Amino acid sequence: MLIMRYYLLLIVLLLYCIILTLLHSYITKISKRSEYKLDNSPTEKGKHVIKNGETELNIKTRDDIKKRLEQTETDSRIRIKYNEGKILNTKNKQRSNKYDFKINSGSFQNISGVFILSAFYDGRTTPNLVRVITLEEKTENRQLLCWFKKESFLFLSNAERYKMSENHGRTFEGRINSCPVPTWLLVAPKVVFISVGITNFKATSFLKLDLISLAKENKQRNFGICIPPIFGSIPMSKLIQYFELTKILGASHFHLYIQNASSSIHFTLNHYAKLNLVSFTQWELPSTVVGDSIWYHGQLLAIQDCLYRNMAQFKYLVFLDLDEFIIPRKTYNWTDMIVSIKSKTKNADQFIGFSFKSAFFDPWQIPDPSQQLSYFQYLERSKTLSNIRTKVMVEADKVFEMGIHHVSKTISDKSTIIQVNPNIAIIQHYRSCVTEYENTMKCDPKVRDTMILKYRKQLQDYYKHRLKEIFKQFKNY
Known part of the structure; x- marks a missing residue:
């Protein structure tokens, strides 16, 4: 009877060792695949570079994030395109435009509860900034992040949130989000990828936005008129x-x-x-x-x-x-x-x-x-x-x-x-x-x-x- 108990205890110990070995092997495999850390280079406030052990300054985009970015670049749901008076809607189905002139879409694009209206490249300050105009619930403080892609490299910049001055305490308020642009991007970016509340650099939803440059045109006109939302009847x-x-x-x-x-x-x-x-x-x-x-x-x-x-x-x-x-x-x-x-x-x-x-x-x-x-x-x-x-x-x-x-x-x-x-x-x-x-x-x-x-x-x-x-x-x- 004593011998039987000894053999049973030995079997349990062997099974325990096997389980520990398998678990250690699995954890090692996962950690190698997701071994990312934050580096302080370049040392600009609000900017981080994802590193995975490589020696290059600009680190390659992780596969899962890269896959998301590639989907974002081709996903017709995130953009509204215009061509010769025809409007492509968010489901990429073409419908005719009765009026044969270009119009801008005032449709807000929703990403994780943040409604994005438009984005601009602002070279008036140092460092240069990407300005993103958003509509959000006043009780929400989701972190907006700007991602700049160059070839196979991905750069992250945290947005600084600014609440517009005349929201009048309503449920939804306007905000201007400012993302510092990396100074080592020598060419002004044409697009920016937006995400909200990403943690531990796990893959998430990205929204690709075309950037409108604020650089002065060579031949500026004198007076432009801005007229806010029109509704109701106006005599012709x-x-x-x-x-x-x-x-x-x-x-x-x-x-x-x-x-x-x-x-x-x-x-x-x-x-x-x-x-x-x-x-x-x-x-x-x-x-x-x-x-x-x-x-x-x-x-x-x-x-x-x-x-x-x-x-x-x-x-x-x-x-x-x-x-x-x-x-x-x-x-x-x-x-x-x-x-x-x-x-x-x-x-x-x-x-x-x-x-x-x-x-x-x-x-x-x-x-x-x-x-x-x-x-x-x-x-x-x-x-x-x-x-x-x-x-x-x-x-x-x-x-x-x-x-x-x-x-x-x-x-x-x-x-x-x-x-x-x-x-x-x-x-x-x-x-x-x-x-x-x-x-x-x-x-x-x-x-x-x-x-x-x-x-x-x-x-x-x-x-x-x-x-x-x-x-x-x-x-x-």
């Missing part, structure tokens, strides 16, 4: 008047964000787009972002996107709604107005833009019967000017973040904005007077203001010509 005649009068003032191009609009509005935009005067982004918020969960249709996100998307092309960007005009009081156009303001301003080079007070021109007033065009019929305004509902004209390449009515943050702390004297120019805002958030604002008394009539003859001629051209195009459509 007013839209034409808006474009033509703003062109007279100095506008070179308009970038609009369209949430929903009638077919006549789309047709009008089509006409101006053929003249290279208009481009627009189809604005579509994620399905989970509804009602009051975001501030005013995501206006702040559209403003940042327009700022970064257009700053390379224009010396100045002007942020206006479709019922607002910056009307100079002592000059005829914006170019002459700026020359006049700068000539009377000390240290004018330190100023990067202009802020204008606004007056309300109530469209419910009795129209002037002697005038034909809408904006010439409303000649009474609030005597008191709004100091809150201001709008700005800025040298866009000197701005980091735009607010709705002001510049929220500049690239340089030394930069500032000129508060334009109302005797020089004001915003003529064609809407009912409001006093919300502004105790000093008074809607009465009213005063008669005929300053806009100096554009009457030119605008009437331009309007008639444009209307004729649009109807000719419509007839042949």
Whole structure:
């Protein structure tokens, strides 16, 4: 009996040794396959290089991550492509575009709960940065990571999160994420791969984004107009008047964000787009972002996107709604107005833009019967000017973040904005007077203001010509 117990104990010990040997062999095999560590070279804050025992500075991409990146580069679900007026949707099925001009997609791409709108290569700072504009729940703080691929090498950069200044405490908020670009990447990257919350360098989902460069174009135009999301009904005649009068003032191009609009509005935009005067982004918020969960249709996100998307092309960007005009009081156009303001301003080079007070021109007033065009019929305004509902004209390449009515943050702390004297120019805002958030604002008394009539003859001629051209195009459509 004792001998039997001895043999049983011996068998158990042998089985235990065999199991330990097999387990050790398996662990050794796995550790060799995933032996990665963080290296501090190059020693730039927020940057890490994955190493697997090789001596090269730039270490090869691990197979599982490489496979994911290769899938990302060819996966049609992550990109929307445009070609000759045809739109390829996120399932790679072609559908026709009724309007034969290029539009940008305002669709947000979701990766692990972070909705990504657009990405830009920013060479204004050292080190250079990739800026990624995102929409996220305010309670979430997911880490966004930028991956830069060069041949078979992969470089990781942690994004620094910045919450936009006017999210107004809503459930969803806009953010600007900034990823340092490795200084040893001698050529500016054209694309970036995005992941969220990756740990231990395990393979995860990647999103490939094309980067829009912020480098100034050789031939910049003077004034670009950014118009936030449009929704509801807009009379075609007013839209034409808006474009033509703003062109007279100095506008070179308009970038609009369209949430929903009638077919006549789309047709009008089509006409101006053929003249290279208009481009627009189809604005579509994620399905989970509804009602009051975001501030005013995501206006702040559209403003940042327009700022970064257009700053390379224009010396100045002007942020206006479709019922607002910056009307100079002592000059005829914006170019002459700026020359006049700068000539009377000390240290004018330190100023990067202009802020204008606004007056309300109530469209419910009795129209002037002697005038034909809408904006010439409303000649009474609030005597008191709004100091809150201001709008700005800025040298866009000197701005980091735009607010709705002001510049929220500049690239340089030394930069500032000129508060334009109302005797020089004001915003003529064609809407009912409001006093919300502004105790000093008074809607009465009213005063008669005929300053806009100096554009009457030119605008009437331009309007008639444009209307004729649009109807000719419509007839042949």
